[in-house]
Amino acid sequence: MRALCWHGKGDVRVDTVPDPTIQHPRDAVIKITACAICGSDLHLLDGYQPPMETGDILGHENMGEVIELGSEVTNLKIGDRVVVPFTISCGQCWFCLKGLYSCCDRTNPNAEMAAKAMGQSPAGLFGFSHMLGGYSGGQAEYLRVPMADIGPIKVPTSVPDEQALFLSDIFPTGYMAAVNAQIEAGDTVAIWGCGPVGQFAIRSALLLGAGRVIAIDEVPERLAMAEAGGAETIDFSKTDVYDELMKRTNKRGPDSASMRSAARRPVMGRLTQCSTRSRRQRSWPRTAFTSFARPSCAAARPAPFRSPAFMSAWATRFRSVRP
Amino acid sequence: MGDKIPLGAAMNKGLTIKTGQTHVQAYTKPLMKRIEAGDIDPSFVVTHPASLEDAPAMYKKFRDKEDGVIKVVLRPGR
Secondary structure: OEEEEEEEOOEEEEEEOOOOOOOOOOOEEEEEEEEEEOOOHHHHHOOOOOOOOOOOEOOOEEEEEEEEEOOOOOOOOOOOEEEEOOEEOOOOOHHHHOOOHHHOOOOOOOHHHHHHHHOOOOOEEEOOOHHHOOEOOOOEOEEEEOOOOOOOEEOOOOOOHHHHHHHHOHHHHHHHHHHHOOOOOOOEEEEEOOOHHHHHHHHHHHHOOOOEEEEEEOOHHHHHHHHHOOOEEEEOOOOOHHHHHHHHOOOOOOOEEEEOOOOOOOOHHHHHHHOOOEEEEOOOOOOOOOOOOOOOOOOOOHHHHHOHHHHHHHHHHHHHHOO | OOOOOOHHHHHHOOOEEEOOOOOHHHHHHHHHHHHHOOOOOHHHHOOEEEOHHHHHHHHHHHHOOHHHOOOEEEOOOO
């Protein structure tokens, strides 16, 4: 099959490689009908997410048609159209049973490597380095889907690929940001970063009842898309974000704030000045972390911040990924 | 850590800070229902449909924010 393969920093190529096969009774193989390039794939392109090996297939936003099934996958049948979560989760461990699927502790065979570099290991991910499992991605003609009885969901015939595809990652990711922001009806929500995930965070915040969304970026077409989605915008290259947010919120600041990985400048100090209730942060400004740093726990509230285990995990990661 | 995350300022504002890699499997079915109900059409984000063979060039365009790229979708099956 043809597949998009990593060959080194800044070097990805479409190669002919062996087709994937069923390796476990819970596997499926799908024929990819649509897949997307994610902003986090750029971390791989730019060499920020080691270890990668020559020939690794990228891509974790995938959907397609089931062409082969392992014996234990009974909820799907050959020919089903499915969209596949980027997180590979077992559905049976303590984390999965709590709904914390991205913390699944059974799907990353290289969990020790991840724990050493990042404090804790998340679930295995498609096409995202050997530290996160070394699973082949789906920017290819075919994809092996492990845990296929848990991850993929069927796509109704009324929903075209372009609408279903983003359930694999960026729609749920933006939506979870809005959920984490604990939005109450009529709230004002500030969102830093209007890349693809930010765009879904904007629309999700409005779906969840936000009264106003103020979206912050500097790229004109991204600000325009944010406005089309119902947000007010601030261009941080032209306007002081803190002053403008305070001006627009009667000097109180937004009710909640969300920072997308698109943000590459230190904003935490300003965030604490602006936000009064809650905030979600998915990853860190690249000026502080050169890696795609992942927080080690799903919901970090004040108590975990004080625990020795948490502090130790953070300190470990901080040392390891700091420039 | 303390010099990067201003915990004192956060405490004085009573902030809750939440983080997390997405628990995708928890959201796929309810969000599929929102799509089916017409509450949102996620295809709005697609700016650059492309073929798999175009992927290397699209990676670089996306990274460099050239040509107005916001989201690239590849269609290997076509």
